[in-house]
Amino acid sequence: MPSHLLDRLQGRLDGFRGTLQADQPLAPIVWFRAGGPAEILALPTDAEDLAFLMRALPPDIPVTVIGLGSNLLVRDGGVPGVVVRLSARGFGQIAVDGQRLRVGAALADRRVAAHALEAGIGGFAFYHGIPGGIGGALRMNAGANGVETRERVVEIVAIDRAGGRRVLSNAEMGYAYRHSAAPADLIFVEAVYEGHPAERDAIRAEMEAVQAHRETAQPIKSRTGGSTFKNPPGGKAWQLIDAAGCRGLAIGDAQVSEMHCNFLINNGGAAGHDLETLGETVRLRVLEHSGIRLEWEIKRIGRFGASGIVEPFLGRD
Structure with a gap:
């Protein structure tokens, strides 16, 4: 992406104490390890610094916030405007x-x-x-x-x-x-x-039970975004996905987990387009099989890339 946005902001941000990085890859910091770059990645020093940044940014510049990147799908065209990431420090x-x-x-x-x-x-x-x-x-x-x-x-x-x-x-x-x-x-x-x-x-026993469940039921060692779809009222998303025959379904290197089929996995080379297309394919098959329309739990951000738009198979989200 061009760096003209960073040039445009330089005069406004003289008091900003954090860091600004243009055209910064996001794939290395999201759990799927896929997707395009941030036009600008901003890392404010503290809450006061964040407030300064928000006051300094013109209102027409979009702002997107990301955290640890565990429940996030970044599209391949990257994220326009300023992506804010809060540091642990x-x-x-x-x-x-x-x-x-x-x-x-x-x-x-x-x-x-x-x-x-x-x-x-x-x-x-x-x-x-x-x-x-x-x-x-x-x-x-x-x-x-x-x-x-x-x-x-x-x-x-x-x-x-x-x-x-x-x-x-x-x-x-x-x-x-x-x-x-x-x-x-x-x-x-x-x-x-x-x-x-x-x-x-x-408390410790409860935490150990939680951990044991994760290790035996979820693909925690894979490149995944966590639970993909919300559970519908009175049901479980994974059961609907399994009943629709989607366990193990793959598009390129994007795959529905064999262990827990409400998890999508990047087996190595999946792009954001592959993962989102797989998710929409799953939604369509569940609708056809059960009449239930699954809703995304994973947050999807950014612009589509050269592979084109992923149309919601079930109409408008």
């Missing part, structure tokens, strides 16, 4: 106050579970099984093993597109299954969670 803090945890948005979910264990705070073992970061968990109401983020979060701090600081309550997030109604332009920077007193041995 600036946004990975955690502080314990009684049964509450104040957590930075760049901290891995598993680290939250570990800190809760150390502090004897129950209610967070489910995060041990989610391979993502807190920012994404807040945005999509991540959950596992029958527990969701909305059951633990008290309030969330965010920076808006104009650089303002916002504090949202749990109710203001508008949580539903794998969804929040928070404005799309908000960048979450930290959150306060609340758990309950629990014995460390009991």
Whole structure:
């Protein structure tokens, strides 16, 4: 991609303390290891630096936020505008106050579970099984093993597109299954969670059970984006995919996992186009077999590349 956007911004960003990288590959930092580059990748130093960046960016420049890249499919044409990635150094803090945890948005979910264990705070073992970061968990109401983020979060701090600081309550997030109604332009920077007193041995046993389930039921050693589709009301996505004959289905190096067929895998050379086409093929086959329209859980970002557009096989998403 051309670097004229970075040239355009130079005069506006003299006070920015983070780093800006033009035409920066994203494939190495997303779990699928596929997709195109960011026109500009911005790594702010802290929340104040992020707010400065948002105030400095002209409103016509799109901003996309990525976290640990575990539930993300980047299209091959790359992501236009500015891609913001929060660093663990600036946004990975955690502080314990009684049964509450104040957590930075760049901290891995598993680290939250570990800190809760150390502090004897129950209610967070489910995060041990989610391979993502807190920012994404807040945005999509991540959950596992029958527990969701909305059951633990008290309030969330965010920076808006104009650089303002916002504090949202749990109710203001508008949580539903794998969804929040928070404005799309908000960048979450930290959150306060609340758990309950629990014995460390009991917490540890729960975390070990979560880990054992992941190792035996999910392709955690593969290049995957985690759960691909949301479970429909009253059903399981993987069962519908399996019943439609899609277990092991492949397009190029993109494949439906043999171990857990709600996971797509990059076997080495799959492009974003291959993975998205496979996902849409699965949706079509499930619809034809069961009449159920699966919805993507994985977030897809960016522009389509030279391989062309992947049309939603089931109509408008």
